[in-house]
Amino acid sequence: MVDYHAANNQSLYSAGGQQTYMEQENDWDRDLLLDPAWEKQQRKTFTAWCNSHLRKAGTQIENIEEDFRDGLKLMLLLEVISGERLPKPERGKMRVHKINNVNKALDFIASKGVKLVSIGAEEIVDGNAKMTLGMIWTIILRFAIQDISVEETSAKEGLLLWCQRKTAPYKNVNDGLAFNALIHRHRPELIDYDKLRKDDPVTNLNNAFEVAERYLDIPKMLDAEDIVNTARPDEKAIMTYVSSFYHAFSGAQKAETAANRICKVLAVNQENEHLMEDYEKLASDLLEWIRRTIPWLENRAPEKTMTEMQQKLEDFRDYRRVHKPPKVQEKCQLEINFNTLQTKLRLSNRPAFMPSEGRMVSDINGAWHKLEGAEKGYEEWLLNEIRRLERLDHLAEKFRQKAAIHESWTDGKEAMLTQKDYETASLSEIKALLKKHEAFESDLAAHQDRVEQIAAIAQELNELDYYDSPSVNARCQKICEQWDALGSLTQSRRESLERTEKQLESIDELYLEYAKRAAPFNNWMEGAMEDLQDMFIVHNIEEIQGLITAHDQFKSTLPEANKEREAIQAIQAEVQKIAQYNGIKLAGNNPYTTITPQSIDKKWEKVRSQLVPQRDQALQEELARQQSNDHLRRQFANQANMIGPWIQNKMAEIGRISIEMNGTLEDQLTHLRQYEQSIIEYKPNIDQLEGDHQLIQEALIFDNKYTAYTMEHLRVGWEQLLTTIARTINEIENQILTRDAKGISQEQLHEYRTSFNHFDKDHSGVLQAEEFKACLISLGYDVENNKQGDAEFARIMGIVDPNNSGAVTFQAFIDFMSRETTDTDTADQVIASFKILAGDKNYITAEELRRELPPDQAEYCIARMAPYTGPDAVPGALDYMSFSTALYGESDL
Numbered sequence: 001m002v003d004y005h006a007a008n009n010q011s012l013y014s015a016g017g018q019q020t021y022m023e024q025e026n027d028w029d030r031d032l033l034l035d036p037a038w039e040k041q042q043r044k045t046f047t048a049w050c051n052s053h054l055r056k057a058g059t060q061i062e063n064i065e066e067d068f069r070d071g072l073k074l075m076l077l078l079e080v081i082s083g084e085r086l087p088k089p090e091r092g093k094m095r096v097h098k099i100n101n102v103n104k105a106l107d108f109i110a111s112k113g114v115k116l117v118s119i120g121a122e123e124i125v126d127g128n129a130k131m132t133l134g135m136i137w138t139i140i141l142r143f144a145i146q147d148i149s150v151e152e153t154s155a156k157e158g159l160l161l162w163c164q165r166k167t168a169p170y171k172n173v174n175d176g177l178a179f180n181a182l183i184h185r186h187r188p189e190l191i192d193y194d195k196l197r198k199d200d201p202v203t204n205l206n207n208a209f210e211v212a213e214r215y216l217d218i219p220k221m222l223d224a225e226d227i228v229n230t231a232r233p234d235e236k237a238i239m240t241y242v243s244s245f246y247h248a249f250s251g252a253q254k255a256e257t258a259a260n261r262i263c264k265v266l267a268v269n270q271e272n273e274h275l276m277e278d279y280e281k282l283a284s285d286l287l288e289w290i291r292r293t294i295p296w297l298e299n300r301a302p303e304k305t306m307t308e309m310q311q312k313l314e315d316f317r318d319y320r321r322v323h324k325p326p327k328v329q330e331k332c333q334l335e336i337n338f339n340t341l342q343t344k345l346r347l348s349n350r351p352a353f354m355p356s357e358g359r360m361v362s363d364i365n366g367a368w369h370k371l372e373g374a375e376k377g378y379e380e381w382l383l384n385e386i387r388r389l390e391r392l393d394h395l396a397e398k399f400r401q402k403a404a405i406h407e408s409w410t411d412g413k414e415a416m417l418t419q420k421d422y423e424t425a426s427l428s429e430i431k432a433l434l435k436k437h438e439a440f441e442s443d444l445a446a447h448q449d450r451v452e453q454i455a456a457i458a459q460e461l462n463e464l465d466y467y468d469s470p471s472v473n474a475r476c477q478k479i480c481e482q483w484d485a486l487g488s489l490t491q492s493r494r495e496s497l498e499r500t501e502k503q504l505e506s507i508d509e510l511y512l513e514y515a516k517r518a519a520p521f522n523n524w525m526e527g528a529m530e531d532l533q534d535m536f537i538v539h540n541i542e543e544i545q546g547l548i549t550a551h552d553q554f555k556s557t558l559p560e561a562n563k564e565r566e567a568i569q570a571i572q573a574e575v576q577k578i579a580q581y582n583g584i585k586l587a588g589n590n591p592y593t594t595i596t597p598q599s600i601d602k603k604w605e606k607v608r609s610q611l612v613p614q615r616d617q618a619l620q621e622e623l624a625r626q627q628s629n630d631h632l633r634r635q636f637a638n639q640a641n642m643i644g645p646w647i648q649n650k651m652a653e654i655g656r657i658s659i660e661m662n663g664t665l666e667d668q669l670t671h672l673r674q675y676e677q678s679i680i681e682y683k684p685n686i687d688q689l690e691g692d693h694q695l696i697q698e699a700l701i702f703d704n705k706y707t708a709y710t711m712e713h714l715r716v717g718w719e720q721l722l723t724t725i726a727r728t729i730n731e732i733e734n735q736i737l738t739r740d741a742k743g744i745s746q747e748q749l750h751e752y753r754t755s756f757n758h759f760d761k762d763h764s765g766v767l768q769a770e771e772f773k774a775c776l777i778s779l780g781y782d783v784e785n786n787k788q789g790d791a792e793f794a795r796i797m798g799i800v801d802p803n804n805s806g807a808v809t810f811q812a813f814i815d816f817m818s819r820e821t822t823d824t825d826t827a828d829q830v831i832a833s834f835k836i837l838a839g840d841k842n843y844i845t846a847e848e849l850r851r852e853l854p855p856d857q858a859e860y861c862i863a864r865m866a867p868y869t870g871p872d873a874v875p876g877a878l879d880y881m882s883f884s885t886a887l888y889g890e891s892d893l
Contacts (some may be wrong), residue, residue, distance in 0.1 A: 038234035039406035048221040071101025132569035176201025179208035258833035297374035304467040343734040417489035432591030449745035515592035637706035742818035766807040834880035843877035
């Protein structure tokens with residue numbers, strides 16, 4: 001069999017697939033001689049087609065060219081198929097009456113836009129078979145085939161495309177099985193397709209014709225034998241018969257269209273749900289990381305040593321360099337995903353996405369702000385702790401030095417003060433002991449300042465929470481108790497010596513003079529030695545230069561001190577000279593002091609030749625270190641003073657680009673991406689500055705007078721710059737999405753942007769409420785200051801500013817303008833589509849969903865539809881109305 005599905009590829013559409021029914025009708029004028037086989041097929045097909053409509057009026061025809069001659073049944077046929085009333089026919093039997101009736105029919109056909117060529121009433125009245133068949137074919141084209149359209153094709157192409165799609169899943173449709181396939185596709189219960197034999201086309205065709213006539217009310221219009229035995233069956237007869245199948249199954253076609261609409265809506269909804277799930281997971285992970293990180297940054301447990309605190313500082317640097325940057329990218333990507341999702345929801349007329357509680361973008365920004373606050377506080381605490389431990393180490397070392405000097409001085413003093421040597425001493429010896437004791441008291445008083453300094457340092461260590469305070473306190477307590485004991489013992493010995501002083505007369509004035517002058521000088525030397533060995537800590541060049549100046553001043557006093565030393569040594573020399581001159585044998589050392597000339601010279605030599613040069617070297621080394629630190633400060637400042645304004649300029653340029661329109665959106669997007677690449681290429685400068693900043697921190701530099709920029713400020717500015725360019729690119733991408741989805745032209749976008757920029761007086765990128773109202777008025781909206789205008793403006797503001805922020809972004813503006821000028825799917829349309837699939841019922845079953853929709857979307861609906869509870873409910877009924885409204889939110893109801 002050469003059936004419609006195969007044969008019409010060559011016959012029906014050989015003229016390019018674009019013939020109209022009027023052009024096809026002209027074929028009758030050009031070729032009035034029909035092939036006899038075709039004429040036979042047309043007579044049978046057209047007669048059956050006419051009778052399928054005439055029987056609705058209770059009549060039929062037997063001979064197509066005879067029964068239409070009087071025009072009565074022809075007019076009746078037109079009234080049945082058009083549903084309109086024709087002029088009243090004439091009932092006379094004369095030829096003129098018949099011609100008038102046929103003319104009324106032909107005039108009605110012409111009124112429907114049909115151009116009749118070479119077909120006149122006389123030929124029909126005369127029973128011209130070819131003209132009569134041509135007229136009936138014209139009627140069939142106009143009323144049965146013309147309105148058939150599949151994907152905007154012509155009627156012929158649409159009918160062929162419909163057949164091809166419906167029989168595509170079937171094999172062997174060229175062996176008389178095409179009509180069986182059409183019936184089985186729509187009514188599978190009527191035909192057991194698998195049992196049909198492809199080698200028996202006549203039986204197959206007769207089976208299809210009989211089933212169509214019995215169950216589908218499609219009369220038999222063709223003979224199987226004529227089709228099988230004709231090399232090229234008449235295409236008009238085939239098209240007439242196939243059009244009857246199309247109209248019989250038009251309900252199923254509507255169901256397919258409805259299913260396609262539902263599939264489209266469900267596909268959009270599924271994609272949006274995936275995006276929502278991705279956002280929820282990314283937001284949850286980021287918030288969990290922030291939740292775990294903040295307690296670590298808020299931990300203020302101090303360490304005992306500088307090494308431990310420096311390790312904490314290194315851990316904090318790792319967090320800044322390694323752990324935080326990926327999270328900054330995740331936060332930026334999260335905002336981009338959220339904006340893209342909201343844009344897609346608006347474009348598909350869906351309600352805005354509301355994340356789970358605590359996972360809004362504002363919640364994430366709040367948590368991020370808290371993280372950065374904790375981060376800043378933690379860094380300040382680390383640096384303060386390092387300063388505190390540095391000072392503690394300095395104070396502790398100073399305490400140990402002064403305590404060691406004091407303990408060395410007090411060693412043996414208690415034994416000296418408690419001895420009873422005066423009981424057996426001579427007068428001269430007693431006087432010597434008394435003078436010696438006076439010198440000791442002078443020395444004791446000179447050491448009072450050192451004891452007070454030791455106590456003050458111990459108190460400061462306690463106040464700064466020094467970890468080894470117990471041992472410091474114990475040592476300080478011992479020194480203070482010993483000092484009190486020495487005071488008591490000194491007083492007691494003086495009283496004992498004074499009681500015996502009256503018995504002692506001789507005294508060596510020179511020894512006394514020596515002791516009196518040697519003691520303060522010796523104390524001065526010990527103080528100088530202590531100062532020269534004292535540790536120092538400075539933070540800048542000015543402080544070290546101050547120490548160098550003080551040291552130079554100290555060195556300037558050395559010549560005067562040397563004169564005093566020489567004078568003291570001259571006293572001792574005078575004693576030796578007098579003793580030698582008077583032949584006095586000295587009993588031993590100076591009885592008034594333990595300070596010997598040798599000890600004075602030794603200490604003097606140590607101060608002059610050792611301690612002073614060492615101090616000079618230490619101060620110069622520290623000066624070099626401070627000069628190096630100053631170089632680091634200048635190096636950092638030079639970079640920071642360049643990078644800071646660069647970041648500010650880039651931020652300003654991005655703001656300018658975002659409100660200007662240079663070229664198409666794609667041009668702007670390309671420009672912004674190139675701009676973003678230039679910013680990314682600037683990253684090595686930031687890394688270099690980070691390296692300089694690390695050197696500064698490692699050198700324990702805490703201030704920089706050469707720049708107002710800190711690394712923290714520049715990091716925040718850099719992160720804001722990256723986030724701003726990414727957000728601006730995302731806004732342009734969303735504008736492209738809106739333009740493509742809504743069919744907005746580049747000229748419209750340019751007009752929207754021009755209007756928006758005109759009223760954005762402060763170039764802030766948003767319109768305040770009054771600016772937006774002025775913009776709407778310029779576009780022709782009636783929002784003047786009256787009751788009706790205020791209500792309209794309030795409605796529009798509810799659309800473009802749902803959060804009542806008082807400002808309208810450009811994205812919200814173009815969303816509103818595109819929503820006002822384009823059409824989108826609505827809940828009512830989806831409900832109507834489901835109603836078609838449900839066969840006009842108020843509910844739908846799972847079986848119907850699985851039959852009409854793809855498997856994954858059918859199961860998607862079944863899982864989310866609530867049971868139908870209406871009065872006409874049956875077991876397994878599902879409520880498609882509430883499901884459809886839920887897709888769009890309550891606002892669409």
